[in-house]
Amino acid sequence: MSSPLATAHASRAPRPDAPHASRLSSEDLSHDEILRYSRHLIIPDVGLSGQKKLKAARVLLIGAGGLGSPLALYLAAAGVGNIGLVDFDVVDFTNLQRQILHGTKDVGRPKLDSARDRITDINPFVKLTTYETVLTSENALEIIKDYDIVIDGTDNFPTRYLVNDACVILGKPNVYGSIFRFEGQASVFATESGPCYRCLFPEPPPPGLVPSCAEGGVLGVLPGLIGTIQATEAIKLILGIGEPLIGRLLLVDALGARFRTVKLRKDPECPACGTHEITRLIDYQEFCGVPQANAEAKRDRELPEITPAELAERQKAGDDFDLIDVREPHEWDIARIPGARLIPLGVFPEKLAELDGKRDIVVHCRSGVRSAKAVRQLQGAGFARVWNLAGGILRWSDEVDPSVPKY
């Protein structure tokens, strides 16, 4: 097949930072590069011409997190000449279990800084352009327009629809990957003939229905599996070889060790790639119901609250009250507040009858979100003296008892 990138950019200016670059045109390979890419060059399907295509390619990675890590590492190692990286986050300890672009020494640094260090170490021939910003409807087209391929390594629905629509509008292939716990999905959207993300999921789920990795967890290896599939797809598109995942959705079940593909069709009614009603980027937060969810969260914060310090004070004074923990049993095993009783939120409605409405009740969870829901249930059932522990067990650890681990 011919490469979808056949029309990609003409010759490029030599880069002074690369060895021997000054006397070579940008798509020629130096002796150092020929040695470095030896194992590609001896594959007939790649060869010198393929490696030059990789060097000339311009690939934009949205997100330098779980998926972005293997993507950046492997695409840089493979010799993709121009890599753009969009991220605004700083490295956190909870990232290190899967985000192998960043190390322990990088905690607290911007992810783009640690990414630059790693990528430069892996392959100094790569020209890396970083964008330390949230991708928005205002900047997406401007950033994406300079690239041949976009790879979606984001972690939320609004940005996924934004990336999709921007790719459809600009005619850029969108290499998609998404993960949760032990399972993942991958596909190639927004090619000229293929379907787009909206053909698969016309609308996002309401906020809160589908837990994020931060809420539900993810196996550290899983972004490695899906990210390397995305990297493979990007390289296939650049080289114009193989059968890309266009019109197919790959479903990966790591626990079952099962890979399955289902067929995706381009929806003629799709407002993005079908009818082309979407001619400019919209408000994706609004589209995904985020403002409404934020308003609900704000209402939750207006519920009666108690701070960790106030709770500790009440416990110290020997006050008579019930402390209810609405987290899951596996979270209870990690950390707990002394004196608490576990009633997971899922079984809370059926346990309401066991609670004494005449006593003061303090409810807590990990961060205060789930316990707010429990407080609402209690209020709805007529309980008058109920408080939500502000900030949950995380803030309890910060402000009262650092011996309680945070997770």
Next chain:
Amino acid sequence: MPATLFLPAVLAKFADGKELTAEGTTVGEVVAGVATRFPALAPRLRDAQGNPYPFVTFYLNDEDIRFQGGFAAAVKDGDELTVVPAIAGG
């Protein structure tokens, strides 16, 4: 007409496994049967009116049911139905 319904892990916890056998002559009947057996799963497969959500896609033998009549798509003995919900983690 027994068909096999494949659930992702995120939904399987509301049923008794990732692979369910269910009877029905249409996808809608298979889904309704499973929804009756597993009430906690029901609102995650379809809305209160029994219609599919735009963020949960069903594949009948790897083909998107939206192009085969949606929940009215006919199910044959031994067919495989795969449920694919939107996930956003990265």
